[in-house]
Amino acid sequence: MAAKMEKTKTPGIFKRGGRYVFSYRVNGRQRWDSCRTLEEARREKAARTTDIGRGEFDRRSRITLREYALEWIERYQGRGRRGFRDSTRASLSVIAAATLSVNGSPRPRSAASTRRSRSESAARSRPRGVA
Numbered sequence: 125m126a127a128k129m130e131k132t133k134t135p136g137i138f139k140r141g142g143r144y145v146f147s148y149r150v151n152g153r154q155r156w157d158s159c160r161t162l163e164e165a166r167r168e169k170a171a172r173t174t175d176i177g178r179g180e181f182d183r184r185s186r187i188t189l190r191e192y193a194l195e196w197i198e199r200y201q202g203r204g205r206r207g208f209r210d211s212t213r214a215s216l217s218v219i220a221a222a223t224l225s226v227n228g229s230p231r232p233r234s235a236a237s238t239r240r241s242r243s244e245s246a247a248r249s250r251p252r253g254v255a
Contacts, residue, residue, distance in 0.1 A: 137165050148172045150181065190224035 129138035129145065137146045144165035145158045157172070159165040175181035197216045202208035 132162060134162070134166055134169075136169060137162065146172075148176065150176060150183065155183075188224075190220065193220040193224060 127141040129140045132139055132144070136148070137144055139145075139162075140158070143158045143160060144162050145156055146165050146169040147154055147156055148169065149155070157168065159168050172181065194217060197213055197220060200208055200213075
């Protein structure tokens with residue numbers, strides 16, 4: 125269970141464990157964030173409230189690396205005169221789809237592909253020219 129929140133002198137800012145948490149509202153929903161120090165929490169809360177009031181606050185995206193990479197490959201036009209070739213785009217899409225899992229993290233290698241024999245490992249660790 126999380127540590128209890130203790131009130132501070134600043135409304136909406138509480139101490140929980142070694143951090144200070146503050147609340148704010150976005151579209152009628154209460155959200156929480158935390159900072160290391162009370163002064164930092166005060167500044168963040170004020171900045172967040174100001175940004176929300178101006179309509180500039182944008183919550184962090186939950187897009188995965190895979191989704192971002194595939195979207196970037198599709199949209200990128202290239203920097204040079206010739207641009208981005210379709211063959212390059214197709215091969216990058218295949219690589220991104222193959223190496224990134226659905227949740228965005230790199231796919232784990234199989235145990236067989238990462239396992240080396242003792243003689244292979246020993247040969248790699250010896251300096252060159254030494255038998």
